[in-house]
Amino acid sequence: MKALPNILTSLRLVLTLFVFLALAAAAGAVPYVSERLTPEMQFGLQRWAFWSFVIAAVTDFFDGWLARKLDAVTVWGAILDPIGDKVLVCGAILGLLALGGQPMVVLPAGLMLFREFTVSALREVGAGRGVKLPVTLLAKWKTTLQLTALAAEMLSSSWAAFDLPADPSIQSPVTLFAHTLMWVATIVTLITGAQYWEQTRKALSAQG
Numbered sequence: 001m002k003a004l005p006n007i008l009t010s011l012r013l014v015l016t017l018f019v020f021l022a023l024a025a026a027a028g029a030v031p032y033v034s035e036r037l038t039p040e041m042q043f044g045l046q047r048w049a050f051w052s053f054v055i056a057a058v059t060d061f062f063d064g065w066l067a068r069k070l071d072a073v074t075v076w077g078a079i080l081d082p083i084g085d086k087v088l089v090c091g092a093i094l095g096l097l098a099l100g101g102q103p104m105v106v107l108p109a110g111l112m113l114f115r116e117f118t119v120s121a122l123r124e125v126g127a128g129r130g131v132k133l134p135v136t137l138l139a140k141w142k143t144t145l146q147l148t149a150l151a152a153e154m155l156s157s158s159w160a161a162f163d164l165p166a167d168p169s170i171q172s173p174v175t176l177f178a179h180t181l182m183w184v185a186t187i188v189t190l191i192t193g194a195q196y197w198e199q200t201r202k203a204l205s206a207q208g
Helices: 004-026 039-069 075-099 103-128 137-157 168-206
Strands: none
Touching (some): 004 075, 039 075, 075 137, 103 137, 103 168, 137 168
């Protein structure tokens, strides 16, 4: 049972790869595969990508909770968990960008990616100098907002794949909600990035 948290984290990584490849294939970006897909198969991949993303996002909560509940916190899990979070977010963003159709996603998605890579670099540099950057409460909310916003954007981009009514009075509010949530998540993402930057700067300055 104590291996379950790490299994869930590993599952999240596998599902993330599937989400990206499924969306890329549906968008026609996978050589020798996309050209053989029928429209119905493309829609099917979009649906599977959405539900795989939802399952992967749920594991993000349960693996940490189970690790604490089962007293199964390990070094390997501590390494895999943040990697799984960032890979999930980045994989979904790249899949959405490949799928296209939502120009309003490009800027916030790019800002999210910029922040994630910057904080990863800060952690790597800080670790080499003995500086730790503990995850803040706002950063945990950031991840929740990111995953919720990306799920909403994925649903909006794959609207036809779910055979939902092509009624602007229904689809437009959903799209607006997804875009708004994406920008809220982006703002919180940038704020936490600035906080980590300042923490690292102060810690390195204190070391002289």
